Amino acid sequence: MTAARRKPRYSALALLREGLRGQSGWGPAWRSPEPKRRYDAVIIGGGGHGLSAAYHLAKDHGVTNVLVIEKAWLGGGNTGRNTTIIRSNYFNRESQDLYDASLKLYEGLSRELNYNIMFSQRGSIELAHSAADMEGLRRVVNAMQVSGIESSLLSRDEVLAMVPLLDPSPNTRWPVVGAAIQRRAGVARHDAVAWGYARAADGFGVDIVQSCAVSGFLIQGGRVKGVETPFGLIEADVFGMAVAGASPEMARLAGFKLPLLCMTLQAMVSEPLKPCLNHVVASTPNGAYVSQSDKGELVIGGGLEHVPSFARRGDLRKTAEVLASVVEMFPAFSTLKLMRQWGGTVDTSPDNSPILGPSPVPNLYLNCGWGTGGFKAIPIGGKMLAHLMATGKHHALSAPFGLERFATGRLIDEAHAGVAHD
Amino acid sequence: MSDRSTFWPAPPDSITARIEAVGVTVTASCGDRGVFLLSGSSKTVAQLVKDYPGTLLQIAPDRAMLVTDAQVGLQDGWHPAGVAISDLSDAHIRIDIRGPAAAALLALGSASLAIDPNPRAAAVGFAGVTLLVEPLPDGARLYVERPWAPHLWHWLLAATQTAKDQP
Amino acid sequence: MTGPVRIAKAGGCALPFTFAGRSMQGRAGDTIASALLANGISTVGRSFKYRRPRGILSAGEDEPNAIVDVTLNGVRVPNVRATTQALEAGMQVSPVLGRGAALLTKLLSPFLASGFYYKTFLWPNWHMFEPAIRRMAGLGRIDPASRMSAGPGGNLSVDLCVVGAGRSGLRAAIRGAQAGQSVLLVERQDVPGGSSLWRGGDGVAGLLSEARAVGVTVWTGSTAFGAYENGRLGVHRQGDSVTLGGSLWVVQAAEVVLATGAIERPMLFERNDLPGVMLADATLNYLRRHGVLCGARPIVATNNDSAYPVALALAEVGAKVTVVDSRPPSERSAAAAKRGIRVLTRARIARALGRGRVSGMVLADGQRIEGDLIAVSGGWTPTLHLYCQAGGKAIWDEGKSILVPAFPVPGISLAGRVAGKWEAPDDLPWAWSAAPEIPGDGVSRKVWIDLQNDVTLGDVELAARENFTSIEHLKRYTTLGMATDQGKTANLLGAAAMAQATGRATTDLGLTTYRPPYVPVPMAALAGLSRGPVQSPLRRLAAEAAHRAMGATLWDYGGLLRPAFYGADEGSIVEECLAARQGAVVFDASSLGKVAVMGPKAGELLDFLFAGRMSTLQPGRIRYGLTLNEAGIVTDDGVVLCLGPDHFLVSCSSSHVGGFVASAEEWRQTRFGRDAVLIHDRTAHWATMSLSGPKAKAIMAGLGIVGTLDDDAFPHMAFVMGQFMGREARVARVSFTGERGYEISVPAGLAVALWPSLIEAGAVPCGIEALGVLRAEKGFIYVGQDTDGETMPHDLGFDAPRLKRRMGFVGDRALQLPVAGDADRKQLVGLAREGGGVIPAGAHLIEDGPRRSIGFVTSSHQSPSLGRGIALALIEGGRARIGEQVTWFDLGKTGRATVTPACAYDPDGSRLHV
Numbered sequence A: 001m002t003a004a005r006r007k008p009r010y011s012a013l014a015l016l017r018e019g020l021r022g023q024s025g026w027g028p029a030w031r032s033p034e035p036k037r038r039y040d041a042v043i044i045g046g047g048g049h050g051l052s053a054a055y056h057l058a059k060d061h062g063v064t065n066v067l068v069i070e071k072a073w074l075g076g077g078n079t080g081r082n083t084t085i086i087r088s089n090y091f092n093r094e095s096q097d098l099y100d101a102s103l104k105l106y107e108g109l110s111r112e113l114n115y116n117i118m119f120s121q122r123g124s125i126e127l128a129h130s131a132a133d134m135e136g137l138r139r140v141v142n143a144m145q146v147s148g149i150e151s152s153l154l155s156r157d158e159v160l161a162m163v164p165l166l167d168p169s170p171n172t173r174w175p176v177v178g179a180a181i182q183r184r185a186g187v188a189r190h191d192a193v194a195w196g197y198a199r200a201a202d203g204f205g206v207d208i209v210q211s212c213a214v215s216g217f218l219i220q221g222g223r224v225k226g227v228e229t230p231f232g233l234i235e236a237d238v239f240g241m242a243v244a245g246a247s248p249e250m251a252r253l254a255g256f257k258l259p260l261l262c263m264t265l266q267a268m269v270s271e272p273l274k275p276c277l278n279h280v281v282a283s284t285p286n287g288a289y290v291s292q293s294d295k296g297e298l299v300i301g302g303g304l305e306h307v308p309s310f311a312r313r314g315d316l317r318k319t320a321e322v323l324a325s326v327v328e329m330f331p332a333f334s335t336l337k338l339m340r341q342w343g344g345t346v347d348t349s350p351d352n353s354p355i356l357g358p359s360p361v362p363n364l365y366l367n368c369g370w371g372t373g374g375f376k377a378i379p380i381g382g383k384m385l386a387h388l389m390a391t392g393k394h395h396a397l398s399a400p401f402g403l404e405r406f407a408t409g410r411l412i413d414e415a416h417a418g419v420a421h422d
Numbered sequence B: 001m002s003d004r005s006t007f008w009p010a011p012p013d014s015i016t017a018r019i020e021a022v023g024v025t026v027t028a029s030c031g032d033r034g035v036f037l038l039s040g041s042s043k044t045v046a047q048l049v050k051d052y053p054g055t056l057l058q059i060a061p062d063r064a065m066l067v068t069d070a071q072v073g074l075q076d077g078w079h080p081a082g083v084a085i086s087d088l089s090d091a092h093i094r095i096d097i098r099g100p101a102a103a104a105l106l107a108l109g110s111a112s113l114a115i116d117p118n119p120r121a122a123a124v125g126f127a128g129v130t131l132l133v134e135p136l137p138d139g140a141r142l143y144v145e146r147p148w149a150p151h152l153w154h155w156l157l158a159a160t161q162t163a164k165d166q167p
Numbered sequence C: 001m002t003g004p005v006r007i008a009k010a011g012g013c014a015l016p017f018t019f020a021g022r023s024m025q026g027r028a029g030d031t032i033a034s035a036l037l038a039n040g041i042s043t044v045g046r047s048f049k050y051r052r053p054r055g056i057l058s059a060g061e062d063e064p065n066a067i068v069d070v071t072l073n074g075v076r077v078p079n080v081r082a083t084t085q086a087l088e089a090g091m092q093v094s095p096v097l098g099r100g101a102a103l104l105t106k107l108l109s110p111f112l113a114s115g116f117y118y119k120t121f122l123w124p125n126w127h128m129f130e131p132a133i134r135r136m137a138g139l140g141r142i143d144p145a146s147r148m149s150a151g152p153g154g155n156l157s158v159d160l161c162v163v164g165a166g167r168s169g170l171r172a173a174i175r176g177a178q179a180g181q182s183v184l185l186v187e188r189q190d191v192p193g194g195s196s197l198w199r200g201g202d203g204v205a206g207l208l209s210e211a212r213a214v215g216v217t218v219w220t221g222s223t224a225f226g227a228y229e230n231g232r233l234g235v236h237r238q239g240d241s242v243t244l245g246g247s248l249w250v251v252q253a254a255e256v257v258l259a260t261g262a263i264e265r266p267m268l269f270e271r272n273d274l275p276g277v278m279l280a281d282a283t284l285n286y287l288r289r290h291g292v293l294c295g296a297r298p299i300v301a302t303n304n305d306s307a308y309p310v311a312l313a314l315a316e317v318g319a320k321v322t323v324v325d326s327r328p329p330s331e332r333s334a335a336a337a338k339r340g341i342r343v344l345t346r347a348r349i350a351r352a353l354g355r356g357r358v359s360g361m362v363l364a365d366g367q368r369i370e371g372d373l374i375a376v377s378g379g380w381t382p383t384l385h386l387y388c389q390a391g392g393k394a395i396w397d398e399g400k401s402i403l404v405p406a407f408p409v410p411g412i413s414l415a416g417r418v419a420g421k422w423e424a425p426d427d428l429p430w431a432w433s434a435a436p437e438i439p440g441d442g443v444s445r446k447v448w449i450d451l452q453n454d455v456t457l458g459d460v461e462l463a464a465r466e467n468f469t470s471i472e473h474l475k476r477y478t479t480l481g482m483a484t485d486q487g488k489t490a491n492l493l494g495a496a497a498m499a500q501a502t503g504r505a506t507t508d509l510g511l512t513t514y515r516p517p518y519v520p521v522p523m524a525a526l527a528g529l530s531r532g533p534v535q536s537p538l539r540r541l542a543a544e545a546a547h548r549a550m551g552a553t554l555w556d557y558g559g560l561l562r563p564a565f566y567g568a569d570e571g572s573i574v575e576e577c578l579a580a581r582q583g584a585v586v587f588d589a590s591s592l593g594k595v596a597v598m599g600p601k602a603g604e605l606l607d608f609l610f611a612g613r614m615s616t617l618q619p620g621r622i623r624y625g626l627t628l629n630e631a632g633i634v635t636d637d638g639v640v641l642c643l644g645p646d647h648f649l650v651s652c653s654s655s656h657v658g659g660f661v662a663s664a665e666e667w668r669q670t671r672f673g674r675d676a677v678l679i680h681d682r683t684a685h686w687a688t689m690s691l692s693g694p695k696a697k698a699i700m701a702g703l704g705i706v707g708t709l710d711d712d713a714f715p716h717m718a719f720v721m722g723q724f725m726g727r728e729a730r731v732a733r734v735s736f737t738g739e740r741g742y743e744i745s746v747p748a749g750l751a752v753a754l755w756p757s758l759i760e761a762g763a764v765p766c767g768i769e770a771l772g773v774l775r776a777e778k779g780f781i782y783v784g785q786d787t788d789g790e791t792m793p794h795d796l797g798f799d800a801p802r803l804k805r806r807m808g809f810v811g812d813r814a815l816q817l818p819v820a821g822d823a824d825r826k827q828l829v830g831l832a833r834e835g836g837g838v839i840p841a842g843a844h845l846i847e848d849g850p851r852r853s854i855g856f857v858t859s860s861h862q863s864p865s866l867g868r869g870i871a872l873a874l875i876e877g878g879r880a881r882i883g884e885q886v887t888w889f890d891l892g893k894t895g896r897a898t899v900t901p902a903c904a905y906d907p908d909g910s911r912l913h914v
Helices: A012-020 A049-063 A091-113 A133-147 A156-162 A190-203 A244-254 A314-330 A332-334 A377-393 B042-049 B103-107 B111-115 B148-160 C033-039 C102-111 C126-136 C167-178 C202-214 C282-288 C307-316 C331-338 C383-389 C457-465 C471-477 C493-499 C523-527 C544-549 C572-582 C604-611 C654-672 C696-703 C748-760 C768-775
Strands: A039-046 A068-069 A125-130 A152-155 A178-182 A207-209 A216-220 A224-231 A232-241 A263-272 A280-283 A290-291 A298-304 A337-348 A355-358 A364-368 B018-021 B024-029 B033-037 B054-060 B063-068 B077-078 B084-089 B092-098 B121-124 B129-136 B139-145 C015-019 C023-025 C065-072 C075-081 C092-095 C154-163 C183-186 C217-219 C222-228 C232-237 C247-258 C262-264 C276-278 C298-302 C323-327 C342-343 C349-353 C360-363 C369-370 C373-378 C381-382 C394-397 C402-405 C412-414 C448-450 C553-557 C562-564 C583-589 C595-598 C623-630 C633-645 C648-650 C679-682 C687-693 C718-723 C727-732 C741-747 C824-832 C844-847 C852-863 C870-875 C884-890 C891-898
Touching: A012 C102, A012 C342, A039 A049, A049 A068, A049 A190, A049 A377, A068 A232, A091 A133, A091 A216, A091 A377, A125 A133, A125 A156, A125 C523, A133 A152, A133 A178, A133 C844, A133 C852, A152 A156, A156 A178, A190 A207, A190 A377, A190 C471, A207 C276, A216 A244, A232 A377, A244 A263, A244 A337, A244 A364, A244 C824, A263 A314, A280 A314, A290 C727, A298 A314, A298 B077, A298 C562, A314 A332, A314 C523, A332 C075, A332 C523, A332 C884, A337 C523, A355 A377, A364 A377, A377 C884, B018 C360, B018 C633, B024 B148, B033 B042, B033 C679, B042 B054, B077 C595, B077 C633, B084 C595, B084 C679, B092 B103, B092 B129, B092 B148, B103 B111, B103 B139, B103 B148, B103 C154, B111 B121, B111 C033, B111 C154, B111 C247, B129 B148, B129 C092, B139 B148, C015 C033, C023 C033, C033 C282, C065 C553, C065 C891, C102 C383, C154 C167, C167 C183, C167 C202, C167 C247, C183 C222, C183 C247, C222 C247, C222 C383, C247 C383, C247 C523, C262 C282, C282 C298, C282 C373, C298 C307, C298 C360, C307 C331, C307 C373, C323 C331, C331 C342, C360 C844, C381 C402, C383 C412, C394 C493, C402 C493, C457 C471, C457 C493, C544 C562, C544 C748, C553 C727, C562 C572, C562 C583, C562 C768, C572 C583, C572 C768, C583 C748, C583 C768, C595 C604, C595 C654, C604 C648, C633 C654, C648 C654, C654 C679, C687 C696, C687 C748, C696 C741, C741 C748, C768 C852, C768 C870, C824 C852, C824 C884, C852 C884
Parallel strands: A039 A068, A039 A232, A068 A207, A125 A280, A232 A364, C015 C092, C154 C183, C154 C247, C183 C217, C247 C412, C276 C373, C298 C323, C298 C373, C323 C342
Antiparallel strands: A125 A178, A152 A178, A216 A224, A224 A232, A263 A298, A263 A337, A280 A290, A290 A298, A355 A364, B018 B024, B024 B092, B033 B063, B033 B084, B054 B063, B077 B084, B092 B139, B121 B129, B129 B139, C015 C023, C065 C075, C065 C092, C222 C232, C232 C247, C262 C381, C349 C360, C360 C369, C394 C402, C553 C562, C583 C687, C595 C648, C595 C679, C623 C633, C633 C648, C687 C741, C718 C727, C727 C741, C824 C870, C824 C891, C844 C852, C844 C884, C852 C870, C884 C891
């Protein structure tokens, strides 16, 4: 194991010192090396999951001779495009174990990475607009409580007290009947998660190479031996892919198929406002969700576009549909303006659960299929991929999510996991 | 959950319902027509309907809807000539939108009608629902399925009550 | 000191308003910004991070500083851009950001460089610091009681859409119309003319009348804010007041011409964020359009020729103008000097002077120049946003010193300044484009690039030092370009600064992705008509008027508006249940699907779609069935009626009609053949009233709809045809309540007559709530409520599809997988709570060691007929547990219950024949 090349510590003291020196002493958060010909491990995809995997390979398994290849700029895919929500309010035990482990990692992540990811555990509220909705929420809240994960139901009055901008009238399209809340859930600064992992991994000696696309695989004796890049062939003992919407194409290069449908998911922000919304608020029936960033912007998302696409833009009518739902629930938002709108390409699986495990081609491991819910799972997704790459075996938490479940039928159906699922 | 009969406006009486707005009149009607959905090759369908005066709305190459005043003795089901028939005489409310401002109102409801007010295929998305369009010289007749008719009517009310100070 | 002042006496009527509580006057035609300048206001707000005073920079949508909250007629609108919002009488205008702790942040500013918050706030955790940060962040303030309405907007299809009604846009529109195209010309400002409105130039009036004469549609106060897929443009048309949201128009254009002009760039020098530093073009705009002189002693600082007409215009009205031109002397600079203007060439600004506002500047050579306005022109950035949104890419052309499109995008062309073309206003050489000049080493780093977000040249260099060197990392790390102006005056400067800091060419760095909307668009306009009951509508019943007349309480049920119960309150549900078992009830079942499957292979298709054979069904008979997906999971249940050997009617659940039709069509078209089977959705044609109870047969006899009711001729799960009011009716003996039942289907127009006739004949009206109890007593499922994403037919007690190993239907192989045979699969059973009470639906069943869920309660009610609580549940190995006790868990409470068969009432089914 090479000696970890750690980073100078970030701290208030360092800020003080550098403030007096005109910021001249800060060093690069990560290097921009040229890749070597060979590594112990190569991770394809420099987003949150890929960078987290590199970090965990080094930290959990002592594997530091690692390359992360990113086709554009690190953290620029879905990690930089999502609505930053972190929660673990899932129904199935396997999902709860996975996502709550991720939430727990998020809780200590800023300190562990020495990078403030601004995780604000302000609570995630899921609204009910009918008695049937409340029954559905009760089912999930009880599932979580049985598993020891904090969650509770809120009455209509309690919701309106916490979220005073919600329309309290029963004569609105989405009357508030009650809600479920997970208080440990919240939002974080999405770019900071990628940057924090990148800096820490780089500190261990991991090479991160950006603007470098994988154009093919070298497969010998049925095993992946190398990747083709603009820098030429790079060989390694083991490979992992964490490329989200690009997963089907990456799989095609390696000669197999994945049961994924790639759809555009939009996100949008309002102009910044003084604090007016202190929780994440979501409505599964209409599909919209909203929170307020620490900069003051309302961050809004909705359901998937109806037509598969890789354009990462989205249709104007979908934007309008999402905003109409939000304005109906929060009538004062009718005075606000949409400032910016974009999209990401999400890879959705048949049971809305991720795919973690060996690919059909030996030496290549999969981390994909997170659909609309990948950001909350960055810590655990990376940790699981690292475990697979380092040991060749599943971690207990990732074992239920292998690709083979679509053949065995042991699905983990999370159709009710969150608003963005169809 | 409280009573939603206040929030969801009561459907209008489809016989008397009428909207008068600047440049456009909207009326509704139902019944008193024979309406038959026909599936089969266009030649076979044309052969079948040649004796019935009325309108044939083409929905797809192998699907058309006959609207006729005549007494039609067509039975539901599969006809050996190669046509499947369904009596849909009560399935729709007909909504007529007519007047110089009709085209703009129709375009508001449907981006495809904005592009082509005389579509070859009669089914369009309009105000969030799928319905059939029969172009008229001064507007169009919309055939909306009964379950969606109250929504369409209230949408037309909202669309024609434009505030003068909003373009 | 001087500063801005109104010099033109004549003008429109006076408009009183207040700013920060102070009463002022503007006049008709003013923007809020021009009115503020006319009243001598220099500082209109504060910057986001350092709370430094900010003045008005520009006269357009590129404005980063003059963001205000406006209250008018009791409506508060946050984050209004003062430079583009027309002034109205009675407006109360307030800056969005006050001083705050300006002194403190000034002292702390050396420590608050970009990204400082990533490097601290780690102990104890972010929550300790977040509330204070949040309170300091944000711009405008939302008023919970304010509402903004909007117009409906519309859709428009044109051959040609021209964006921008300056000279180039007008010419392009006229050309298109003359060629026979339908043309829409969209202009953001309140009048057409573009920059000629303040830069002058002949012929605009003539072009405008020519455009109208050839039939061009001209929209003013309208901004094309986004280019979307398939040639669609989003256009926002402003309302007549700040309190109105305007409307959204979606324009389908076969061709688009962008005549969107260019945005002037500021220059970079120390303290370039002082109030009194303005874009040169803007000062000309304020002078010519609003009669406001922004400074009596202006210093026009420039690196290009476009600022000279500005200098001359200011001098013409008596201002004492100094020109500071960074370039060598030229014909143009000499001509200006001849007109009495003091012109300094090869002169570069080092820093601005002044406390709170400009009082002069110091040049690089040390010279001090006195002045009360610095009008800067650092070059021009073509407004390529819509081209980029449509898939284009803007790159910096070193040779031409201007931003250019890298490649053409089909359907979009450029005209005028956005294409790099600017007609010279006179005979002198006209060099209007220039490269950004980034101060070199040795100059203070307190040089502002993003004025709203307080991003300085030092921050860009810090980002470079920390290796955030790609253009997207620069943006996200420093927040350069992420303010409400989206970096219109900052992005290119930031890219050039990063290029210089990293020794690269600006061209190689590129620019960040241009994201819609080009300017912020009111959410009310985007929502448009989609408000209230018109948003996400429900399907309605044909007999709704009759239900309302009977006082039904209506609830939203899965996309349908249906009667929940009749009677004063939920207590009537009990009475409806009892009436169903003791007398007769009628409920409106019209929303159930009626999908006709016809043709030579109709039976084959149904055998394929259902887990159970339907092709063997005889005419006049009915069979219950389940549809599965390819994983063997139950997707719906329903009954199939056989009307003939090639004619079936599928009655699927109300909420799944569309799904069933889509699935049937997909298999028809891909597997069975379009001529072999035809699918028609007849649901809307039929209304169905379901009569149920021991008295049902007597009531049917009285109605005379069908000829015979003899049970041998008309058994359960059969149907006969009849007549109602002269039209064909169909009566089917099916039951969802477990009592004898007759589903009477008539053409939908007769629904409002059928319902009362059943009531008059003695049937008690029954809503969906009571129905939910009655069917639960029988163990009849609601798919999606009593089944989940893993439920297979045998989990519900329908063992045949798996055990018979039948093949040839959707889900066949999945039923034979090992997972389908697991002993611990969740199976549908009933539950009886210890003590007879009701277990809440959503409760789980648990076992300990360690504690885990073994299932959950799917439906739960108090049963009036049985006098106790009944429940349905999915429990692991449920059927083997029948007779055993289990523990239930609900929100921390636990209790015991006995597992029972799912059917709690009349397990023999004898009530069907009573």
